[in-house]
Amino acid sequence: MSSVWVDPARPGRDMKSGRGRRSSPREWRWSDRLALSLAWIAGIGLCLIAAAIVLYMGYQGIQYLRPSLLISHPQASTSQSGSGGFLDPLEGTALLTLIGIVLAAPLAVGSAIWISEYGRPGWLARIVESSIEVVAGTPDIVIALFGLVIFQLHLFAAFSFTASTGGVFGQSFIAAGAMMSLIAIPPLFAATRDGLQAIPAHMREAAFALGKTRIATIRRVLLPSVRSNIATGVTLGISRIIGDTAIVVLLLGGTLRIEPQGSVPVVGLLRGTGATLTSYVYDNSPAGESGAPQKAYAAAFLLMIFVLGLNLLVDRIGRSEADSTGLTVAGAVV
Amino acid sequence: MLEQLRKPWSDRRAELSLGAVSLIVAVVVVAMVVFVAIKAWPTLEHNGLSWLGPGGSLEGQISNAYSAPAPAPASAFHLRAWPLVFGTLVTTGVAVALGLVIAVLSSIFIVELAPARLRRIVIPVIRLLASVPSVIYGLIGILVLVPFVGSHLISPGEKNSLQNVVELTGASIGVAIVILTVMITPIMIALICEALISAPNSWREGAIALGVNPVRAMLAVTLKAIRGAIVAAAVLAGARALGEAIMISMVSGSRDFAPRIGDGVTFLFEPVRTLASAIVDYHEGVGAPALKSALYAFALLMLFSALVLSVGGYLIKLPLRRYQTRG
Numbered sequence: 001m002s003s004v005w006v007d008p009a010r011p012g013r014d015m016k017s018g019r020g021r022r023s024s025p026r027e028w029r030w031s032d033r034l035a036l037s038l039a040w041i042a043g044i045g046l047c048l049i050a051a052a053i054v055l056y057m058g059y060q061g062i063q064y065l066r067p068s069l070l071i072s073h074p075q076a077s078t079s080q081s082g083s084g085g086f087l088d089p090l091e092g093t094a095l096l097t098l099i100g101i102v103l104a105a106p107l108a109v110g111s112a113i114w115i116s117e118y119g120r121p122g123w124l125a126r127i128v129e130s131s132i133e134v135v136a137g138t139p140d141i142v143i144a145l146f147g148l149v150i151f152q153l154h155l156f157a158a159f160s161f162t163a164s165t166g167g168v169f170g171q172s173f174i175a176a177g178a179m180m181s182l183i184a185i186p187p188l189f190a191a192t193r194d195g196l197q198a199i200p201a202h203m204r205e206a207a208f209a210l211g212k213t214r215i216a217t218i219r220r221v222l223l224p225s226v227r228s229n230i231a232t233g234v235t236l237g238i239s240r241i242i243g244d245t246a247i248v249v250l251l252l253g254g255t256l257r258i259e260p261q262g263s264v265p266v267v268g269l270l271r272g273t274g275a276t277l278t279s280y281v282y283d284n285s286p287a288g289e290s291g292a293p294q295k296a297y298a299a300a301f302l303l304m305i306f307v308l309g310l311n312l313l314v315d316r317i318g319r320s321e322a323d324s325t326g327l328t329v330a331g332a333v334v
Numbered sequence: 335m336l337e338q339l340r341k342p343w344s345d346r347r348a349e350l351s352l353g354a355v356s357l358i359v360a361v362v363v364v365a366m367v368v369f370v371a372i373k374a375w376p377t378l379e380h381n382g383l384s385w386l387g388p389g390g391s392l393e394g395q396i397s398n399a400y401s402a403p404a405p406a407p408a409s410a411f412h413l414r415a416w417p418l419v420f421g422t423l424v425t426t427g428v429a430v431a432l433g434l435v436i437a438v439l440s441s442i443f444i445v446e447l448a449p450a451r452l453r454r455i456v457i458p459v460i461r462l463l464a465s466v467p468s469v470i471y472g473l474i475g476i477l478v479l480v481p482f483v484g485s486h487l488i489s490p491g492e493k494n495s496l497q498n499v500v501e502l503t504g505a506s507i508g509v510a511i512v513i514l515t516v517m518i519t520p521i522m523i524a525l526i527c528e529a530l531i532s533a534p535n536s537w538r539e540g541a542i543a544l545g546v547n548p549v550r551a552m553l554a555v556t557l558k559a560i561r562g563a564i565v566a567a568a569v570l571a572g573a574r575a576l577g578e579a580i581m582i583s584m585v586s587g588s589r590d591f592a593p594r595i596g597d598g599v600t601f602l603f604e605p606v607r608t609l610a611s612a613i614v615d616y617h618e619g620v621g622a623p624a625l626k627s628a629l630y631a632f633a634l635l636m637l638f639s640a641l642v643l644s645v646g647g648y649l650i651k652l653p654l655r656r657y658q659t660r661g
Contacts, residue, residue: 025547032549035439036447039549042436043443043456046523049516050459053466053474110355120347120590128356131363135366137570137640138366139611142633146366148620149630150371167621183358215348243467246610252619278469278607285473293477300470307465329586 054304061301064294070302073279074256080292086299088257089280092173093242095269096252096276099177101234104184108237109230112192117218133280136186144250147179151251160271161261169253172261174270178252185236185242191236195229196222232317240311242303245278254279256290277303351593369464376623380411384630389414392590396616399624403421410624418632421606424593425582426575429514432516436515436566438523444523444550445530472584475513480504481573482583483603492600500604505587513581518571525570529563530556559594562650569647573640579610588615646657 025036029180072085111128119125135143149160152170160172199222253259253273260268275283277299282288284296378385394412402410484504493502529542533556541551557564587605596603607615609632618656619625 025549028549030548032547032553035442036549039439039443039447042439043448044434046440046463046519047456047459050463053470054462056474056478057470107355107359110352111359114349115358115364116351124353124357128360131360133644134363134641135359137573137644139573139579139610139636139640141577141579141613142370142637142640143366145373145630145633146370149366149369182362213342213345215343215345218348239465243469245467245469246614249580249614253524254480277594278467281469281473282580282584285469285478285584287472287588289499294504296473297477300473303467304470307467308462311461311465 002055007172012066031318046270049190053213057297057301057304060278060297061304063297065204065298065301066308069295069298074275076256077318083284083290083292083295085294086277086280086302089275089277090302092248092252092258092274093276093278095173095246095274096177096180097238099173099270100180100184101237103178103181104188104237105230105234107181107234108188109192112189112196113218113222114275115221116196117214132186132189135182139246140183140244141246141250143179143182144247146303147175147247147251151178152177158271171251171273172271173252173254178246179247179251180241183240183247187240188230188233190235191229192226199225228317232314235310237315239307239314242306242310243278245282251278251281252279254283277319287327346456356499361524367637370630370634373627374634375627377411377413377627377631378634379410381413385413385415386419387414388416388592392417394627396628397589400616400619400622401630402622402624404623406622407460411627413628413631414599415609415632415635417590418607418609418612419635420592421507421586422576422608423588424608425510425514425608426572427502428511428574429575430568432511432515433519433522434564437519437526437567437571438557438564440519440532441523442549442557444527446548446552449614450531460523462480466517467582468517468578468581471513471517472581475509475581476505476625477584478508479509479512480506482517482556485507488603492603496597496600496604500589500591502600503587503605504603504605505585505605506603507586507593510582510586510606511602513585514575514578517578517581520620521571521574522564522567525563525567526560529560533559565650566647569643573643576609576639576643577636579614582606582608597625614640648651 025033029034069085070090071087073087074089075081075082075084096319111132115125115129148170150156150170151172151174152168154168157168158171160169161176162168203216203225204220206212207221212220248254252275255273255275258269258274260271260272262268262271281296281300281303283290284292284299390412392414398408399410399413440456440460444453446454446462480505483506484502488502488504496502535561537555538551539557542548546554586607588607588611589605590607591605593601593604593606597604613629613632616625616629620629
């Protein structure tokens with residue numbers, strides 16, 4: 001990351017070589033000195049805020065997180081000690097992430113390939129690209145409401161369960177996972193597309209010259225070389241999904257435990273309701289119904305560890321190739 | 335079927351199937367706008383444009399909508415969403431304004447001032463702040479900031495002065511704005527930093543050669559050159575702030591109350607509800623047709639604002655683009 005930052009072609013950006021030529025801030029105008037000190041305060045202040053958040057969550061998390069919490073089911077209870085662990089929310093997070101990524105990956109990678117390698121007719125390509133931008137800008141709560149109206153259609157009754165009065169419930173792992181895939185698509189699409197566009201044209205030309213078709217070039221030459229971009233995109237998508245609360249609260253039914261619908265093993269699970277770590281934190285905060293702040297802290301700490309881990313993972317996969325500051329990947333902030 | 339996939343595809347077939355995959359996303363987006371609009375229509379039709387305006391108690395109107403019998407009578411759809419619109423405008427606007435100042439300053443810090451060692455710390459920190467889930471921000475807000483504000487910052491006098499209007503518990507617009515600012519600032523920092531790095535360096539060097547100090551050169555030359563990126567950052571962050579539901583629902587008191595600017599400093603301690611947090615707060619009542627339509631109307635307004643923001647940001651950027659010679 002830092003090696004890219006200091007661009008050898010622009011020595012003026014290098015702090016060390018720039019420093020010697022500077023006048024002392026003491027001779028500056030007062031407004032410049034004010035700006036200088038405010039910039040330092042802002043930068044250091046953000047670090048302090050982040051440190052406070054991490055330390056506080058770490059302190060509360062270590063205080064309340066017990067290994068037994070990870071392997072015991074939640075219980076309905078009025079006391080914090082009797083409300084069990086969060087095995088079900090953990091499984092819910094894993095399952096939802098899996099569904100979301102499995103649905104999002106082919107859509108996002110497929111559209112990225114089509115946009116960058118085919119993209120005809122042009123107007124259609126523009127429509128597809130801007131619709132992905134619209135999804136990226138749509139609040140998750142709106143996507144959740146959209147999911148609710150879609151999965152309450154009788155057409156999709158099979159994906160959740162139908163009440164005895166004939167109303168379709170519309171809340172299930174499939175419903176939540178499908179909407180989760182929508183919020184995972186934009187980063188995955190952008191990462192793949194930017195990777196493909198960064199491949200020099202002579203790679204394609206060489207493959208064409210060898211008599212390969214376009215699709216064969218894509219499969220044998222282009223896709224293998226954007227593998228790390230796709231991996232980055234998937235990681236970004238996963239961190240979007242595990243951090244999202246609104247979709248879970250509206251579409252996963254908010255049951256304490258995972259409640260399969262029907263007796264068919266896997267299908268029943270997918271049609272069933274449950275919880276995730278985020279909805280568990282929400283429910284156990286004073287804003288929710290269960291009200292066990294200690295459990296909320298423990299689960300939030302775990303969530304924080306996951307997010308930090310995914311952050312590191314994105315780093316390892318190769319953020320440095322993509323962008324100069326390491327702050328954005330393919331235009332998405334991570 | 336797998337066997338067939340493994341055979342080499344013809345180009346035509348590949349292009350068509352990949353195009354079909356891409357179309358799915360576009361169709362889903364169109365379906366989203368259409369379905370949300372259809373569900374929102376009864377409320378919008380009944381109230382017209384005055385839906386956006388003030389009038390009566392929103393709390394009463396919503397409980398009316400919730401308790402209306404199954405084929406909802408027309409009166410159940412009566413709704414004036416002004417408190418929510420106002421809450422959304424104020425929280426988003428103030429958070430973006432505050433965040434923009436902080437973001438510009440810290441971007442200058444990161445790109446220009448921070449020693450390399452410090453920069454290696456600051457950048458992961460910014461990324462961390464950007465990736466903390468909103469529910470964790472909400473948790474810290476409701477368990478730490480709200481009690482602190484409630485017991486230390488709000489004086490009994492302030493509580494008494496509003497006791498007939500609204501209860502001041504600490505869950506307030508002030509806390510919501512502070513956390514929202516922390517949440518959206520990293521987004522702006524990332525975009526502004528990227529632009530600062532790729533801004534034409536020669537302009538700044540020219541200014542320095544003329545004897546201007548580096549900070550002034552940054553403020554007067556480089557920042558001006560990346561105006562477009564700053565606008566884009568503000569717009570993106572604004573869209574994010576607009577849709578923040580869970581965190582605001584947790585820390586802002588969940589009352590259908592528009593904070594009154596006339597109250598001075600106490601304004602910051604009054605509860606607020608935004609369009610997004612209203613959907614979270616009332617989602618259990620989605621079975622009632624009138625309330626359901628009201629919630630979808632809130633969603634439609636947010637969808638519309640997000641669209642306007644991105645189109646607006648694009649249009650603002652157009653005339654500014656000529657200053658940008660991104661390499």
